[in-house]
Amino acid sequence: MLVIGLNAYHGDASACIVRDGRVVAAAEEERFRRIKHWAGFPSEAIGYCLKEAGVSLRQVDHIAVNSQPGANIMRRFSYAAIQRPALTLILDRLRNQNKRASVAGELLAAFPDDRFEGTVHRVEHHLAHLASAFLVSPFEEAVAVSVDGFGDFASAGWGVGRNANLSIDGRVWFPHSLGAFYQAVTQYLGFPHYGDEYKVMGLAPYGEAKYLREMSELVRLHDDGTFSLNLAYFRHHKEKIDYEWSGGSPHVGTLFAPALASLLGPTRGAEDPIEDRHRHIARSAQAMYEQAFFHLLVKLHARYGLDSLTLAGGCAMNSVANGKIKRSTPFKRLYIQAAAGDAGGAIGAAVVVCQRVIKVDNRRPPNALGEHRGIRRFVMDSAYLGPDTYDDEVAAVLRERRSELSAQRCEISSVSEEDELCRLTAAEIATGRVIGWFQGRMEWGPRALGNRSIVCDPRRGDMKVILNQKIKRRESFRPFAPSILREEVANWFEEEDDVPFMMQVFQVREEKRSLIPAVTHVDGSGRLQTVHFDTNPRYHKLIQAFHKLTGVPILLNTSFNENEPIVCRPHEAVDCFLRTKMDLLVLGNTVINRQIG
Numbered sequence: 001m002l003v004i005g006l007n008a009y010h011g012d013a014s015a016c017i018v019r020d021g022r023v024v025a026a027a028e029e030e031r032f033r034r035i036k037h038w039a040g041f042p043s044e045a046i047g048y049c050l051k052e053a054g055v056s057l058r059q060v061d062h063i064a065v066n067s068q069p070g071a072n073i074m075r076r077f078s079y080a081a082i083q084r085p086a087l088t089l090i091l092d093r094l095r096n097q098n099k100r101a102s103v104a105g106e107l108l109a110a111f112p113d114d115r116f117e118g119t120v121h122r123v124e125h126h127l128a129h130l131a132s133a134f135l136v137s138p139f140e141e142a143v144a145v146s147v148d149g150f151g152d153f154a155s156a157g158w159g160v161g162r163n164a165n166l167s168i169d170g171r172v173w174f175p176h177s178l179g180a181f182y183q184a185v186t187q188y189l190g191f192p193h194y195g196d197e198y199k200v201m202g203l204a205p206y207g208e209a210k211y212l213r214e215m216s217e218l219v220r221l222h223d224d225g226t227f228s229l230n231l232a233y234f235r236h237h238k239e240k241i242d243y244e245w246s247g248g249s250p251h252v253g254t255l256f257a258p259a260l261a262s263l264l265g266p267t268r269g270a271e272d273p274i275e276d277r278h279r280h281i282a283r284s285a286q287a288m289y290e291q292a293f294f295h296l297l298v299k300l301h302a303r304y305g306l307d308s309l310t311l312a313g314g315c316a317m318n319s320v321a322n323g324k325i326k327r328s329t330p331f332k333r334l335y336i337q338a339a340a341g342d343a344g345g346a347i348g349a350a351v352v353v354c355q356r357v358i359k360v361d362n363r364r365p366p367n368a369l370g371e372h373r374g375i376r377r378f379v380m381d382s383a384y385l386g387p388d389t390y391d392d393e394v395a396a397v398l399r400e401r402r403s404e405l406s407a408q409r410c411e412i413s414s415v416s417e418e419d420e421l422c423r424l425t426a427a428e429i430a431t432g433r434v435i436g437w438f439q440g441r442m443e444w445g446p447r448a449l450g451n452r453s454i455v456c457d458p459r460r461g462d463m464k465v466i467l468n469q470k471i472k473r474r475e476s477f478r479p480f481a482p483s484i485l486r487e488e489v490a491n492w493f494e495e496e497d498d499v500p501f502m503m504q505v506f507q508v509r510e511e512k513r514s515l516i517p518a519v520t521h522v523d524g525s526g527r528l529q530t531v532h533f534d535t536n537p538r539y540h541k542l543i544q545a546f547h548k549l550t551g552v553p554i555l556l557n558t559s560f561n562e563n564e565p566i567v568c569r570p571h572e573a574v575d576c577f578l579r580t581k582m583d584l585l586v587l588g589n590t591v592i593n594r595q596i597g
Contacts, residue, residue, distance in 0.1 A: 001357060002055060003062045004046060005350025007342050008103070010067070011037045011194050011250035012446075014343035015045035016385070017053045017060075018350040022378045023136075025052035026385040026444045028343050031568040037194050038565075039245035041103075043110035048387060057107065057114040064121045064353040065103060066128035066345030071152040075173055121356070123349040125151025126313075127168055132348030133310035134161035135355070136380035137335040143304050147293065148313035148341070149179035156226075156296075156313070160304050164355060175237030176228040178292055179315050181219055184234060184255040185285040189278055190268035194250040201320055202478040204286040205523035207279030214263050215288035225299025227292045233260045274477075290321045290328070297329040307332040312348070316340035316503070317446070319527050323495070323505035338383035338445035338501040351378070382535040383449055383501055386442025387568055389588045397570045398590065404578055409595040416589050418538060419545075425586055426545035429457050429555065433583035434470055436560055438573045439538055443566070447502040448559035449529055450483060450539030452566045452573075454582070456518065456556040458482055463518035463556060470581035471562055479527065480558050482519035485543050486530040488553040492516075493528060502529040518556050529557060 003018045016026035025048065030036055032044035050057060107116045123131075129146035141162040148155060155177030159169040182197050191199045220228050231237050235257050242253030261267055268278055297309070309331040311322065316336050325334055337344050398405070398412060405412065415421040429435055435455045443449045454471065456463050468474060481502055490496040495506040505527045513520045520526055533540040547553040559566045560573065562580055567573045570587055577585040577592065585592040 001062075001354065002053070002060045003064055003350045003353050003357075004049060004060050005064045005066070005346035005348070005353075006042060006046075006103075007066050007344075007346045007349075008041050008106075009039070010245055010342050011039045012341055012343040013038055013040055013042040013045070014339070014346045015042045015049050016346045016350055017049035017055075018347075018354060019053060021351070021354050023347060023350075023380065023385060025049045026339075026347060027387070027442065027568075028339075028444075028565075030565040031386065031442065034565055034572075035249050036565055037250050038248065039250040040247035041106040041110070043106070046110070052387075057111050057116050060116060061118045062121060062353050062357065063103060063107075063116065063118065064123055064346075064349035066123055066125060066151075066342070066349040068122040068124045068152055070122075071124045072154065072173075075153055121349070121353045123352045124168075125345065126154055126157030126171065127166075127352060128345040128348035129312035130157060130159060130161070130166060130168065130310075130348070131352045132344040133312040133316075133335060133337050133340070134166055135164065135351045136337060136347065136378055137310045138379050138381070139308040139310065139333065139335060141306055142308035142310050142333075142335070143300050143306050143331075144310045144312075145297070145300065146311075146313040147178055147296075147315035149177055149183060150174055151342075155179060158296075158300055160306065161310070170226075172226050172228075175231060175234070178219070178227060178289060179313070180234065180236060180255055181229060182285060182289055182315070182318075183252070184260070185281065187254055188256055188260055188264065188267050189282060190270045190272060192270055194252055198317070199475065199478065200282045200285060201318060202475070203274070203279055203282040204320070205283070205521055205525070206477055207276065207281070207283035209284045209287040210280040211264060211284035212287055215284045217263060218260075219288055219292050221292055221295050225296045227296070233257050233263065286320060289315075289318065290324065293318075293321055294325075294328045297325065297331065301330045308335070309333065310335045312337060312340050312344060314341040319503050320505045320525070322503055323525070323527075326495070326497075334497075334504070336501065336503040337380055338443070338447070338449075338503075340503065341446070343445065347380075381500065383444045383447075384441040384451060384536065385444040388441045389439060389570065391588060394570045394588050394590055397574050400571075401574050401578070405574075405592060408578060411593045411595060413591050413593070414589050415591055418541060421586070421589060421591075422538065422541040422545040424591070425542055425584070426549055428584050429455060429546055430549050432457055432460055432463075432466070434467065434581075436573060436577055436582050436585040436587075437539075437542070438560065438567065438570065438585070438587045440536075442568055445501060447481075447529070448557060448566055449500070449502065450531060450536050450542075450557065452560045452568070453483075453557045454560050455483075455542070456480075456558075457550075458516040458519040458554050458556040459550065459552060461517040467558065472558065473563060479521045480519055480556050481527045481529060482516065482554045483529045483531050483539070483543060483557040485540065485547065485553040486532050488547075489528070489530055492554065493526070497530075499528050499530050500532065500535065502527055504528070515552060516554055519554065
């Protein structure tokens with residue numbers, strides 16, 4: 001059985017393909033279109049998934065989309081009748097639903113010679129999120145939680161998963177949303193682009209929670225664990241908010257009302273300097289988010305009595321809060337999928353449909369309320385699901401770009417023995433050089449996890465400045481991440497846990513912070529990635545070689561890009577190398593060394 005899962009008509013459009021319950025391939029559309037957070041119909045990602053699986057669209061049995069336009073319809077009608085939002089808001093929502101109903105037409109336009117003959121399924125947004133975490137987790141039973149901006153008229157959903165059974169027991173409904181709260185503060189602080197929330201998270205440790213009282217005016221906590229917004233400070237519930245998603249970079253209009261400036265002071269323009277007040281507001285927003293988030297989790301633990309938790313939704317990308325879950329709630333085990341946000345809903349929708357088909361085959365009718373039962377088949381412990389690195393493709397790129405590489409005094413060599421390749425690269429890293437590391441299959445999700453990474457020496461206090469000058473050209477307050485050998489975590493971090501997808505921030509042990517200043521944030525924390533030999537042997541060997549050379553089992557790891565989506569194909573890696581001041585590019589077994597002087 002072949003199922004294609006889609007996150008379509010939304011930011012971070014994506015596709016995956018599932019064969020007999022196992023994910024074969026998955027990728028975000030932005031990697032092919034080269035536009036960050038690309039929104040619309042993910043035809044390029046679909047084409048890649050088909051090619052990787054070695055099948056045609058005609059052979060696919062089912063397509064699953066992580067939105068259900070008719071979901072929660074009575075809630076929508078009730079809200080419209082009571083709140084009477086602007087007519088433009090209602091019409092805009094109806095137009096968006098009509099666009100999202102056109103999957104068959106989109107497939108025909110994108111693949112005119114390969115007609116899809118299967119069935120299209122719609123999966124409610126938060127059910128897809130919950131499934132994207134629990135149904136690919138290692139847990140037999142767990143509390144499953146989804147928290148994001150909005151999807152299918154809800155901003156959060158939760159329930160419990162046992163074996164292959166998953167239900168939604170509660171939701172937070174539109175217009176209340178922790179995601180909308182965080183996005184509104186992000187916009188207020190002068191970060192206007194879709195997905196800029198991580199900048200607020202990076203800025204927060206530089207401030208103090210001096211505006212927490214004001215933040216508690218924005219978000220109210222309730223005895224049952226839920227939360228609500230003080231809508232006097234927001235616009236999205238009454239007015240049409242611009243949201244452009246139809247093929248290109250997504251754009252979301254201003255969510256906050258003028259009253260927010262009355263509460264917090266003047267808004268910051270995108271080009272205005274960052275002042276202490278902005279740092280304090282960022283810290284306060286993060287603290288308010290954590291209060292509301294942990295309040296919900298504590299109540300859910302008390303309700304279900306389970307110690308394992310799976311998280312999904314855009315808010316599950318808040319790695320700072322995630323790293324505090326085991327200290328701030330009774331939960332003891334946590335799983336977050338590599339693409340926790342909307343992109344990951346493609347996998348969630350696909351595995352839900354796999355289970356539904358199994359039920360129908362077994363003459364067990366699907367439950368219309370969202371609960372479903374089936375057979376667990378797949379645990380996602382690796383994110384390497386994107387396009388692979390092929391020697392012939394690398395060779396072709398090198399032939400095409402040889403003159404440009406020569407003009408920049410680049411020497412090209414090949415090192416076929418893996419241990420030697422890792423030893424030589426580790427030695428270059430230890431001298432302070434900036435390395436582009438392009439290997440194997442591209443990562444699924446927003447994080448570079450050692451296959452499309454830039455790697456550097458974490459011991460150098462000036463490495464953040466070097467990286468920003470040579471390549472990244474980004475805000476100085478944003479941290480870089482440590483990739484650490486899984487077996488060394490307890491020696492370097494205060495928490496001992498497995499974080500393969502870089503989804504949690506832990507405190508670096510105090511005595512170790514001065515040894516790795518380039519990956520230690522101002523508050524002593526680091527957003528770590530634990531590296532396993534089983535899932536990425538070459539990257540593990542590279543860190544081992546650096547460990548043997550320096551005594552430090554950690555590399556600075558940042559995404560291989562320059563204000564663009566992470567590179568996908570070899571020619572994009574070479575492009576990025578040539579237009580920046582990167583020192584070395586390791587492209588499979590090929591080493592491109594830019595000579596100094």
